[in-house]
Amino acid sequence: MCRNITELRGLEPAATADEISAAARQYVRKVSGITRTTEANAEAFELAVAEVAATTTRLLAELPARRQPPKTIPPLRRPEVRARLGI
Structure with missing residues (x-):
């Protein structure tokens, strides 16, 4: 279903809060x-994003270290995306 969500486990350095939040928002x-x-759905949407991000953060913290890095580079680590966002 969410083929474009990048794997965050095994990143060096570890996934940032922004990367986790971006994946949660996409999901x-x-x-x-x-x-x-x-206005009608913003509160419910943002609450869901926060809950998914919190759960993802806990999951990544509890999983054992991965031996190999993910096969793709997370969007927030790609130079063209960082330039576009002014990071």
């Missing part, structure tokens, strides 16, 4: 079908 967008929030 919530996909499962909810909401690409742009409105």
Whole structure:
């Protein structure tokens, strides 16, 4: 379902809060079908993103270290994305 969400486990250095939040936001967008929030759904959407991000953070902290890095580079670590976002 979410083929474009990048694997965050095994990154060196570890996944940042921004990377985890971006993955959570992408997941919530996909499962909810909401690409742009409105006043009516913004609170529920942001709450879901925060919960998914918190759960992902706990999961990554509890999993044993991975022997190999992920096969793809997370978007927030790609130079072209960092340049676009001004990071």
